Amino acid sequence: MEIKFVHISKYAAVVSLIIIIAGLIALGVQGLNYGIDFAGGAIIYANLGQKYDISDVQKIVSDAEGEGDISYAGDKNQDVVIRMKLTDNHQEIEQEITQGLKDKYSIANEDINIDMVGPSVGKALTLNAIKSILIAWGLILVYVWIRFELKSGVAAIVALIHDVLIMFSFVVLTRMQVNSSFVAAILTIVGYSINDTIVVFDRIRENTKRYGRKSSKVDIVNKSINEMLPRTLNTSLTTLFTITVVYVLGVQSIKEFSLPLIIGLISGTYSSIFIAGPLWAVWGEDADEKLAVSK
Known part of the structure; x- marks a missing residue:
């Protein structure tokens, strides 16, 4: 049975609109949860000189009543990087954390370095x-215009803007940190989503x-999406499974990249099916009707 994707797309658009509006309302009410970037x-950088468990470092940070992203670094993952936002008592927290690292891993002052990152870096x-x-x-837009036509390029860009707005709304609603990992996830999804759209x-x-x-044009789009649906779902589910495993098993810094990526993968697949192709069909049908009336 052939699914009428173009006819369903108006309901899908309503769902997307609700999510995006909810994200914009949340943005106006609570703003963004900016990360250190x-x-x-x-940024506390420490050479621990041995293999360690991030949960142990997390306990040191928690005992100091600090909050931060912790990640492995250096050769053989023997270094740790702790990234924390500035607070009114951040100096006291930093001192407690560095003392905790010294006591736990028997390291000296020269093994620990603290750098400050100003908000001007975030603006840049x-x-x-x-x-x-x-x-x-x-x-x-230029690539799709050359390869197909201008309407296809515009439809593809609308689908990409949709994906970015969905990811952005998810981050705002869940209060995830907006940092460089989120930016990298957006750029990754832009490339992934357009690949799916071009196949359609x-x-x-x-x-x-x-x-x-x-x-x-509506019948052609419905037929085309139905023919490509198995390929699209197989590719997306395989990628989604991999990223989900990375999210479940990864450290916090990896989770901050992989979770928006999971949302973007779902949104990218969704937009290539319900946004780009149906939008092209609707515009094409309107153009054909206007041309018929003019004749």
Whole structure:
């Protein structure tokens, strides 16, 4: 049985709109939970000289009443990096953490280094992130325009904007930290999502040549998406399974990248099925009706 994706797409669009509006409302009410990359903070780098368990370091940070992202670093993962936001008593917390590391791992003062990151770095990172996303969208639009047509390029960009807004709304609603990992996840999803969309547009182009005179654009899009659905779902589920395992087994810094990526993968698959192709079909049908009326 052929699924009428174009007809279902209006309901899917309502669901997307609800999620995006909820994210924008939450943004206005509570703002973003900026990480150290954007808000500034302290980075404690320590050479522990031995293998260690992150949970042990996390206990030291918790005992000092601090909050931070902890990750392995250095050769053989014997170094630790603790990234913390600035607070009113951050110096006292830093001293307790460094003393805890010294007591636990018998290291000296020279094995510990504390660097401060100002919010100005976050402003530069934000600007560069926006530039990167806009440049990516522009190049994708040109590529799809050349390979297919302008309507396909615009539909693809609308789908990509949808994916970014869904990821952004999820991060706002769940109060996840907005940091460089989130920016990397967005750029990753932009590349992944457009690949899925191009595969669908390839099949639409083939079916347009084959059935163009006998079928409407809506029927062609429905047929094309149905034909590509097994391939799309298999690819997406395989990738999703891998990223989910990374999220479950990974440390906090990996989770901050993989969780938005999971949402983006789901949204990217969803948009290639319910946004890009159906939007192209609706625009094409409207253009054909206007052309028929003018004649």
